[in-house]
Amino acid sequence: MTGTNRSRPGLDQALAAVRAGDTLVVPKLDRLARSVPDARDIGDTLVDRGIRLSLGGSIYDPADPMSKMFFNMLAVFAEFEADLLKMRTREGMAIARSKGRLKGKQPKLSVRQQAELVRMHASGEYSIADLMEVFTVGRATVYRVLDRVKAQQSA
Template sequence: MKRLIGYARVSTTDQDLTAQRASLASLGVELDGIYVDHGLTGTNRDRPGLGQALAAVRAGDQLVVTKLDRLARSIPDARDIVDELTAKGVVLNLGGSTYDPTDPIGRLMFNVLSMVAEFEADLIRARTREGMAIAKAKGRLKGKAPKLSAPQRKQLLRLAAEGEHTQAELGEIFGVSRGTVQRELHRQFTL
């Protein structure tokens, strides 16, 4: 008996899975057969929901995803997943279109879609780098705000110079981590 196992993923914790769940349900996937990853990118292969979905499928089943980029964002990762599905005798269903990896046409179509998904991910990264460079050039990208204000920094350096407190104690006094204290002290001596 063929089962439909669904997989949905969003990259950030702010994103919502409702549309993907609804789309999977409209493709015939039972709600209890949908596995999800929330806040994980498609470039990260270590995704618990994907692992559960791949463990759930058996020979003759279909793994259903709304779009290929929800499953993988690189060609090697997509191929690894398809090889695993092929070994199990599972067909991939992308938004209602099935791609049988044992069929030459299905394999070709899947490879083309994988290349498009990877290309799209590369474009997003390039646009992000470009946008950050423009913002930095305009002075809008200043980096992370310092944990300590200028007066706090001055007091931290004074107390550290006195040598009466450990770095951990200084961290407690100022409400920051020992690592932050170390960075401030290092910054002082390298300037």
């Protein structure tokens, strides 16, 4: 799961497992949250529940102005790093796409196999399950091919 998604199973389990008086140890703030609002929300929730937060060996104390400032600075840098990563990924994908290297997931069936699947289905002799077995693909692939051909014929 991506770090930018707040509903991550590991995070949810960790937050559910800690109780009042416990300390949640996080090596770096960007492992906990990738945005300032998320970090503040998680930090405030932990404090409200009586749970201490250890960031890289330092205990976050919301009553201490220096600790609060340090926490917020870490959150700003975590969000900045996440945004840089997104930007670089998009740029890399755009370059790869322009060079013809990023084509997405290739179809499981060749054009010829798709045509044969459609022909066999149109004959009425083969059920969807039969076509799945003959072409060793899933039900969704069979329906996708049939839907694609239907769309092309109606256009």
